[in-house]
Amino acid sequence: MNADVPPPIGSMRPVRAPCRIRVTVGGRGADFAGRDDKAIQGAMDYVSRLGGGTVVLSPGVYVLRNALVPSRGLRLRGSGSATVLRKAAGVTVKLIREADWFEYSVQVADASAFRAGSGVALSSGKAEWPQTRLYTVTRVDGNVLHLSRRTEKNFWPCENGIAQSVHSLIHGWDVDDVAIEDLVLDGNGARNPPVNGNYAAGVFLQHCNRWVLRNVVCQSYNGDGFSFQVCDDIRLEECKALGNANLGFHPGSGSQRPVLRRCEASGNGQGLFWCWGVCDGLADRCVFSRNRVYGVNFGHRDTDNVLRRCRIEENGDVGVVFRREVNENRTPDRNRVECCTVRDNGRVGIEIQWITEGTLVERCRFRGRRGGRQATAIRIAQEAGAVQLRDNRFDGDAVPVCDERSDVLCTGRMPVPLSGNPTGTRGPGIP
Numbered sequence: 001m002n003a004d005v006p007p008p009i010g011s012m013r014p015v016r017a018p019c020r021i022r023v024t025v026g027g028r029g030a031d032f033a034g035r036d037d038k039a040i041q042g043a044m045d046y047v048s049r050l051g052g053g054t055v056v057l058s059p060g061v062y063v064l065r066n067a068l069v070p071s072r073g074l075r076l077r078g079s080g081s082a083t084v085l086r087k088a089a090g091v092t093v094k095l096i097r098e099a100d101w102f103e104y105s106v107q108v109a110d111a112s113a114f115r116a117g118s119g120v121a122l123s124s125g126k127a128e129w130p131q132t133r134l135y136t137v138t139r140v141d142g143n144v145l146h147l148s149r150r151t152e153k154n155f156w157p158c159e160n161g162i163a164q165s166v167h168s169l170i171h172g173w174d175v176d177d178v179a180i181e182d183l184v185l186d187g188n189g190a191r192n193p194p195v196n197g198n199y200a201a202g203v204f205l206q207h208c209n210r211w212v213l214r215n216v217v218c219q220s221y222n223g224d225g226f227s228f229q230v231c232d233d234i235r236l237e238e239c240k241a242l243g244n245a246n247l248g249f250h251p252g253s254g255s256q257r258p259v260l261r262r263c264e265a266s267g268n269g270q271g272l273f274w275c276w277g278v279c280d281g282l283a284d285r286c287v288f289s290r291n292r293v294y295g296v297n298f299g300h301r302d303t304d305n306v307l308r309r310c311r312i313e314e315n316g317d318v319g320v321v322f323r324r325e326v327n328e329n330r331t332p333d334r335n336r337v338e339c340c341t342v343r344d345n346g347r348v349g350i351e352i353q354w355i356t357e358g359t360l361v362e363r364c365r366f367r368g369r370r371g372g373r374q375a376t377a378i379r380i381a382q383e384a385g386a387v388q389l390r391d392n393r394f395d396g397d398a399v400p401v402c403d404e405r406s407d408v409l410c411t412g413r414m415p416v417p418l419s420g421n422p423t424g425t426r427g428p429g430i431p
Contacts (some may be wrong), residue, residue, distance in 0.1 A: 020073075021050050026058030037064040038117060040085075044070055057083045057183060058132075064088060066119035066136060067171035067200075078168075079182030079217065085169055085185050087221075089113075091190035095122075095161035096143075103151050108163050111143045119167030120145060121195065121217045122153075125160035132199045134167060166195045168204040176209045180216055187221025189245055197224030197250050202241075204226070206233050212237070219243050225268065229253035229275075236260045243267040248291065251278045260286050270294045271315065274302040274332070281305040292316045295345065298332040299323040310340045312349075319345035320376070324353040331385075334358035343367035345374045354383040362390040368398030376402045 023031040025043045032043040040055065040062065047053040052073025059082035068085075070076060078085075085256050090113075097107035099122075106122060114120060116139050123132040136148040145163065155161040169185045172178060185202045199206075202218035205211060205228035217240045218225035224240030226363045227250040228234050234255065240263065241248030248265030251258040252275025260283040265271035271288035274281065274297065281302075288295035288310065295315040296307060299322070312319040322332055332354060342349040342364055349366050352359060363380065368374025380387055382404040394400040 018051065020053035021047055022054040022056065022132075030058060032145070035060050035062045037066050037068060038061070040068055040076075041066075044074055044076065047074060048072075057085075059083055060085055064167075064169055065115070066117055067168040067204075069171050069173070070175060070180075072175050072177050074170065075179040075181065076183075077179075077181045080182045080383045081184055081217070085183060086167070087169060087186065087188045087192060089168075089188060090165040092162055092164045092193045094164060094168070095155055095157050098157070099151055099155040099161065101151055101153050103352045104149070105144050105146045106151070106155060106161075106163060107144050109143065111140050111145055113165055114140055114145055116140065118165060120147070121156050121164045121166035121200070122151065123162055123164070124155050129221045132166075132196060134171075134200065140147040148229055164193050164195075164199060165197075166193060168200040168202065169218075170203045172203075172205040172208045172211065174207040177211075178208070179212045179214070181212075181214045183216060183222070185216065185218040187219065187244065189220040189222035189243075192222045192333075194245060195223040197227040197246055198252075201225060201227035201250070202244065202299070203227070205229070205234065206401070207231065209233055211235070213239050215239065217242065217392065221245065224248075224250045225265070226250065227252065228255055228258070230255065231258075232256045234258045236263050239263045241265040241268055241271070245269060247271075247273040248288075249273070250275060251281060252276055254278070256280055260284070262286065263301055264289075265295075266290050268292070271312075272296045273343075274298050274305060276300040276302075278302045279304050281415060282308065283310055284308045286310045288312045288315065288319075290314045294318050294321050296320045297323055298335055300325050300330045300332070302332040303334050304334045307335075307337045307340055309338070312340060313343045314373075315345045315347065317346040318348050318351045319343075320350045322352045322356050322359065328355050331357060336360040336362070337364060338362055340364045341367075342377070343374065347375065348379045349374050349377045351381075352384045352387060353381050355385055357385040359386070360388045360390070361392060362388070363392065365393045365395065366398070366400070367395040370397045370399065374398055378402070380404060424431060 048071035054075040093108045099106045139146040200268045202221040203222040219242040224247040225244040248268035254277040258281040264287040271291040295312040366377035
């Protein structure tokens with residue numbers, strides 16, 4: 001029985017539960033005909049006006065020239081791998097006229113790639129925050145792009161001002177309670193300029209809460225795959241970040257309680273990047289593999305997060321890194337790595353680069369080879385605070401633990417305690 005349809009009415013009892021509308025988008029027979037962002041956004045806006053409901057995308061390739069912006073109470077559902085939302089090819093053009101912070105238009109060298117409804121990002125070479133602002137083109141007059149809102153910042157040719165056809169594929173801003181399911185987001189990265197994951201991504205959320213993303217693949221975006229900033233209770237289930245230029249999954253900026261279950265990040269710059277002040281998060285039964293630098297990265301005030309039952313393998317530099325920050329007030333504390341398999345990463349399986357407190361690595365299995373991939377299973381820097389290693393298993397001939405706090409010798413088959421505070425034991429590993 002369709003969960004969106006109430007059971008048959010068998011009495012004169014009043015019906016008090018709302019029945020949410022369901023509409024379709026796609027080809028022949030769809031409620032909203034078309035395979036582009038305008039058809040999908042039109043359907044989402046229609047459903048939102050009626051109090052929320054479900055938009056179903058039929059199989060096919062949809063070409064996006066701007067981000068999809070859901071509203072509260074919306075469910076966007078595709079047909080799995082048969083539904084592909086692909087970003088149109090992007091361009092970068094120079095600004096040729098001064099644009100001050102109070103204007104509604106910019107003049108560019110070539111406007112041929114833009115049309116009404118296109119997404120556009122404006123930026124300059126001036127070092128200030130934010131460097132990039134996102135807009136929608138409302139009209140094109142010759143080489144003048146009219147914008148959906150004021151520039152609110154100066155964009156000048158003398159500061160290398162540029163306009164780019166850059167946007168997220170799904171963009172949430174200050175909207176709660178949205179579900180995205182069963183579709184592929186293709187960033188068409190080879191034909192698009194790069195974008196910083198603090199402004200846009202395959203899925204970009206800011207000031208959003210209680211989103212659920214289920215069976216969503218984000219691939220080939222020339223930036224981050226999934227990025228959410230200042231967002232609480234974001235849940236990703238069976239999602240994949242594949243071949244994105246920067247970060248696969250980027251929970252950041254004080255986000256609380258993010259959950260990743262059975263997700264995969266492969267072929268990105270980094271797999272999972274806990275950004276700033278991310279707390280009480282969980283990554284469970286995930287795979288972080290063959291990312292160019294790190295599989296998983298903890299840092300700036302990321303506390304009380306857990307990696308559990310994950311596979312972290314064949315990443316270019318380090319499997320799991322606790323990165324060096326600029327001062328002791330930004331420590332990643334009380335994070336745990338439990339029951340994970342960490343194998344064949346570039347230099348080190350787990351590297352604690354500097355000050356941390358309460359780090360726990362337990363019941364993990366490490367595999368590497370001396371002089372080759374993952375020549376050291378665990379490296380603890382001299383600055384590190386309390387680290388507990390319990391019941392881990394070390395296979396191969398790599399160095400199990402290299403503790404630079406002068407407590408454990410960094411050579412030999414097993415860690416050798418020199419002055420108390422032993423950090424490594426050999427245990428049964430993962431059952």
